[in-house]
Amino acid sequence: MDDRVAGALSLPDDWPAHPDLSLALNRMGCFDWDLGTGLMHMDQPALDVFDLTAAEYDDRPGTLARRVPRDEAARLDGLVSQALKSGRTAYGAYFRVQRRDGSLRWTHTQGFVRRDASGRPRRIIGIVRDATQELADSAARQEIDEERRRRTSLVEGTAVSLAQARTVRDVIAVLKDSQGLALLGATSLVMGLLESGRIHLVADGPEAAHVPGTRYTRVDEPYPMSEVVRTLTPRFIESAEDFADSYPVLWPDIRHLGITSAAYMPLIAQARPIGALGLLYRDKDGFTPDERNLLMALGTSIAQSLQRAMLYEQEHDLAEGLQQAMLPRRIPAVAGAQVAVRYRSARIGRDIGGDWYDLIHLPGGRVGAVIGDVQGHDTHAAAVMGQLRIVLRAYAAEGHSPATVMARASVFLHELDTDRFATCTYAEIDLSTGVVQMVRAGHIDPLVRDVNGDCRRLTAEGGLPLGLSAEFGRLEYPVTTAELDPGQALVLFTDGLVELPGADLDEGMQLLTSLVTNGPHDLQKLADDLCAAVDVRGGQDDVALLLFRRRAAQAPQAGGRLQQHVAQNDPEALSSSRHMIRAAVRAWGAKERADEIELAADELITNALIHTDGGAIVTIRVMAGPERRLRVDVEDRSSALPRRRDAGEAGVSGRGLMLVDRLADVWGVESRGGGKCVWCEFLMPESRRRPWTSDAEAPLGSST
Incomplete structure (x- = not known):
């Protein structure tokens, strides 16, 4: 057993290996540099690193310079000098050596500085080795x-x-x-x-x-x-x-x-x-x-x-399906007008909101144009919008005045018991006269583009948003009366079209005005351009857009009418009604009798406002028949019939009906349930009718 153990522990004769062998196998060589004499001894493995033979080396460091590129030698000399001056005991560096065939290989040297008792350096003893593989491995890593x-x-x-x-x-x-x-x-x-x-x-x-x-x-x-x-x-x-x-x-x-x-x-x-x-x-x-x-x-x-x-x-x-279901499936064709509508969803969130547009055919050849925006950007906003759109359309189709339509829509939204409110603009347009009666509920003022392309803001007095006006009991919506001449276009839109990131509303309105002014004449192309501008800037809100251009004037139709409510103690409403009558008379070819008609109507309206406890409803229309007549109706809630009487020399009242009797061809009084209607008619001979020939009769503007 001892023999087996002895055999198992037998070692080679050259064990342990001599350090020179270890260095040589690892491609390392040694050097000893005497700083006093300047001689540097290098063993054969060290010379092999420099690709030199013993006969080629004379123990002078300068002899090695031909194997080291100049920039590498300068860097190495500086490193050694710094080590000697700083008092360090060791240094190390990588540098390149140029072999006989001209190729370069990386080399590493490490030296130990030996100093005397005073700290003065005397010798540097160290190694040099081939570092090619080491650096290659490092580079690979x-x-x-x-x-x-x-x-x-x-x-x-x-x-x-x-x-x-x-x-x-x-x-x-x-x-x-x-x-x-x-x-x-x-x-x-x-x-x-x-x-x-x-x-x-x-x-x-x-x-x-x-x-x-x-x-x-x-x-x-x-x-x-x-x-x-x-x-x-x-x-x-x-x-x-x-x-x-x-x-x-x-x-x-x-x-x-x-x-x-x-x-x-x-x-x-x-x-x-x-x-x-x-x-x-x-x-x-x-x-x-x-x-x-x-x-x-x-x-x-x-x-x-x-x-x-x-x-x-x-x-x-x-969401988009719900939104589209809430919007009108199609916009009806309107004789005598060009219409373009667009809806663009927001570029963030669920891409759905409460913006809407609508166009409503009304009795007497009139058209109702609606633009609105329910608060919020979700399916609930779209659902509320759909209900509100249908209700507003129903109220308008029943023949209610624009102010009544808006007030009833506000009450409806409030009674829905939702936390949403809505802004809206409703414009009732008579294509035969160009008269526009507009009501605004917290919405942005529309724009008007003239025949020559000029664009301006149509300022209209407004009321509270729908829902809020009912909540606060402020259901009065003033009506702004304006005129839309042939070739002029009304631009209705929601705030998503003018909201700019980091800018106020006025800047957005200025930009929109510029886009409309410089845009194409065709409304469809103009609508596309406006939506494209929103897409480019990445709008964060929905956009609804309705463009309405009045074409050549339409002949007045039997039964066609314009109607407006005039409240007591409201001079603006009275002025608006005068504006409406004047525009209708001129449009329907009775310009020669315009002063007579306007004066007679003014007397009837003033009489109703003074002698009754409520406002008056003024209606003007053309009566078809063998003789075409223009009729003015003024309705009030008083059942007391007016009496024609002599005012006397000093009297200041009683002259109204006498004036109407002198001006009108015929007049009368009719009972209307809880009130009455005082009316007067004016003959419109065909010879006096003026066909509409001008594309720009008068600028569109507020009656105020």
Whole structure:
């Protein structure tokens, strides 16, 4: 047993190895530099590092200079001098040595400074060694670390970009970005989404890469996307041969693309597949473990972004469908007018709000134009908008005056018991006269574009927003009367068209005025341009737009009428009614009798306001028949009939009806339920009718 132990512990004769052997095997050599004499002894391994023979070296450091590039020698000398002067005991440096064949290789030296008792340096003893492999390994490690950092940065950067993607198209755009593909080393990508057991190809790789019949494929078909969706496992195709062998149905159609490898990953969200992603490579063979891990991590991030995008699109489609259902399905054609409407959803949030437009045919050839905005950007705002639009349309169609329509709509919104209010502008337009009666409930003033393109703001006195006016008991809505000449256009819009990030409303109005002034004459093109301007600046609010241009004047129709309520103690309302009558008389061809008609109507209105306890309703219309007549009706709530009496020489009252009797061709009084109507008519001979020939009779403006 002792013999066996002794045999097991037997050692080679040259054990332990001499230090010279260890140094030589590790391509290290020694030197001893005597600073007093300047001689430097170098052993043979050290000379081998410098590619010198013993016969070529004379123990002088200067002899080594021919092997060291000048800049390297200067740097090394400076390092040694600094070590000697600073009192350090050691130094080390990497430098390059030029071999006999002219090639350079990295070398490392390390020296120990020996000093005397006074601290003066006497000798430097050290080593030199070939550091080529060491630095190559270090550079390789740095490249690996850099590659890992690059891949990590790629995943992080892609994740950030994907976080901002709202739709599937946005996700595909991020992935197909040329920089992202270059960082991945991929030539192109393909992507499919799982829909009802089939894979829908939504990104089909490089140009001319589409394979007929693969837009929709079943999960059980022999395609790589189908395989990864079935197995929920990535598939890395290492070579063209691997591709051809594994997928013989697909390979013949893509062989011309020069694909040498591919990576297909299932896109999994909440433990279920939603699709697959394929990255196609040229001039690449195989995938390292790090590359596989990177691609799988990227696939997870993409799947989460796709799921968010798909949910967003589903919600957006639902919201957009609700919004479209609430808006009018079509705008009716209006004889004698050109109309353009647009709705643009916001670019943030759910892309739905309470903005709306509407155009309503009214009795007597009149048209009601509505623009409004319910507070909020959600489905509730859209639902409230739909109800409010229908109610406002119903009130207008019943023949109520604009102020009454707005007041009743406000009461309705308040009684809905919702926390939303709405702004709105309602304009009632008579196409035969061009008279516009407008009511504004907290909304932005509209614009008017003239025939020559000039655009200006139409200032209209307004009331509180709908809902709020009913809540605070302030249902009075003043009516602004204006005139719209042939060729002029009324521009109604919501605040999303003029709101600018970081700017006030006046700046937005100035910009809109400029866009309308310089825009095309055609309203459809102008509407497109205005919406495009909103898209460019990325508006954060919905936009509803209604453009209305009056064309050539229409002949007055039997039964057509203009009507306005005149409240007591409201001089503005009285002035507005005079404006309406004057415009109608001129438009309907009775200009020669305009002063008579206006004076008679003014007397009837004033009489109703003075002698009754309420306001008056003024109606003016053209009566068709053998003799065309213009009729003015003034209704009030008093049942007491007016009496014609002699005012006497000093009397200041009683002259009204006498004046009406002298001016009008015929007049009378009719009982109307709880009130009465005093009327007068004026003959309009055909010879006195004036056809409308001017495209710009008078500017559109407020009666105030």
